[in-house]
Amino acid sequence: MKIEFMQMLEKLTASYNINLTVMTPPFEGIENFDYGLRKALDPQFDWQDFGRLLFQQVPPKTLVFAQGAFELHFAFFFLPDQPDTLLCVGPWSSGAQSAEKVEWCEKNLDAAANQVIREYYNAVRVVDNDILKNMLYAMVSLLYPDGDLASQEWLEFMPLNFLPDIRCFDLPDFKNNLPAELVAERYAAENRVLDAVTQGDTATALSALEALARFRLKPRFSNPIRDQKNLTVILNTLLRKAIERASVHPYYIDQISTKYSLQSEEIVTEEDCHRVQRDMVREYCMYVQQYSLQQYSPLIQKVINHINLHLDSTLSLKSLAALCYISPSYLSNVFKQETGQTLTDYISTQRMARAANLLRTTNATVASVAEDVGILDVNYFTKLFKSATGLTPTRYRREKHDR
Known part of the structure; x- marks a missing residue:
């Protein structure tokens, strides 16, 4: 149940793009739980003491919703029967900075530090606070079938709600390291899209x-x-x-x-x-x-690309083998081994798929479509098309044409 719960929690936090941090003694690796904000403010921060303080203040069987420094939100709770495992969800933001916080930043910070804070806020996910808290409570309640899960909200949560010393904002670690952490986060998100x-x-x-x-x-x-x-x-x-x-x-x-x-x-x-x-x-x-042809060898990639780009041409095993300077029998064997179908079947499948697309999206005549896929005999084309789709080209167009 706990393994399934962790999988569900990971999927929930990932869908919201919110950190999920597992905190266990001696609290190694928890310094980026807030995207590096506290680490940038105080490079000498005692993370072991911070972890111990959290363990002392979060009660067992309780889901704590805490608002910390810079109006960020977190959720904390222990796993049942595992007093040495504290889960931290967050940070997230419930909206733009308050007028008071904006005024404080403008009054106490220089332009560079103020820009860092604005960029930091842009990197923290904004969500509907009530919806997320209700979802988290419903999920954590699954760990307590007897209904003995309590919930608390702490607006003055001391481990998080500290008043920063404005001198920290002039330190190189704040103006350089925190923006670097946020840039790294952005590049990581960008790479996830590309992957x-x-x-x-x-x-x-x-x-x-x-x-x-x-x-x-x-x-x-x-x-x-x-x-x-x-x-x-x-x-x-x-x-x-x-x-x-x-x-x-x-x-x-x-x-x-x-x-x-x-x-x-x-x-x-x-x-x-x-x-x-x-x-x-x-x-x-x-x-x-x-x-995509990334699963095929360079030889078969070359053959498939040539077929797909020249469906209106004469395509034969002999001509394709000559294109690659290999014997027809070798090409036939390798193609069947890598694709699971014969070269002739593949060419026919691609031609019928291209023809179906042309019939569905254009008003070209059946004879013109047949010619566009390399078949000059309209009757033969009709026979092949009906065998592939179950419909004649004319009926296929009537039933499938995009309007």
């Missing part, structure tokens, strides 16, 4: 994109829409390199990259930007699913 797209994993890629969106880059233009366009162009460039790693042919990469380069210039609102970025990630993942 997921390289695998064609749409759900993970979209979730990682949402996590990346919480980081606000320093504006480079006075026009915020220009900044949004630039971010979308940058994402487009990164994604095209990601699917290149997945062995997608440059022909297809150029198609999708050009499409979204044009769409990026049409952005007029921030919502346009988010929509284009989500569509972009979905379609790049689809291209990996459809065109």
Whole structure:
């Protein structure tokens, strides 16, 4: 049950892009539980003492919701029957800084330190406080079937709610290390998007994109829409390199990259930007699913790419073998071994898939579609198409045509 619970909790915090920190004595590795804020403020901070203080103040069988320094929220609770394991969820923010905190920062910090604090806030996930707390309580309650889980809210939680010494903000560790931690977090989120797209994993890629969106880059233009366009162009460039790693042919990469380069210039609102970025990630993942050849050897990659890009040409085992300077029998054996189907079957499948797409999306005649996929005999094409889809080309168009 505890293993299943931890898996559920990890999925919940990951979906919200919020830290989950396991704290156990001697409390090694917990210094980044708040994305490095406290470490930057006080490089000599006693983390063992901090951990011991948390263990003393969080009661057993209790879910503590605590508001700490800089108006950040955390949740703490012990695992049942494991008094040496304290779980920390957070930090998260429930909204923009309060007017009082903004005034305090402007009054006590110089411009550089104030900018660091603003960037820090941009890196902390903003969520609906009530919804997240209710979800956490419902989840932690699963560990207490007898209903003996208590809940407490601490607004003056001493281990977290300290008044920083403003002299700390002038230390190099604050002005350099904390921004570096946040940049590292942003790059990690960016890499999660690219890794997921390289695998064609749409759900993970979209979730990682949402996590990346919480980081606000320093504006480079006075026009915020220009900044949004630039971010979308940058994402487009990164994604095209990601699917290149997945062995997608440059022909297809150029198609999708050009499409979204044009769409990026049409952005007029921030919502346009988010929509284009989500569509972009979905379609790049689809291209990996459809065109990635990374599981094949270079030889078979070359053959498949040639087939897909020349479906309107005469394609035979002999001509393809000559293209690769190998014998037809060798190509036939290797192709069947790597793809699980014969070369002839693969060519026919790709031609029928291309024909189905043309019938569904264009008004070209059946004869023209047949010619576009390399079959000049319309009757033969009709026979092949019906065998592949169960419908004649004319009926397929009538039933499937995009309107």
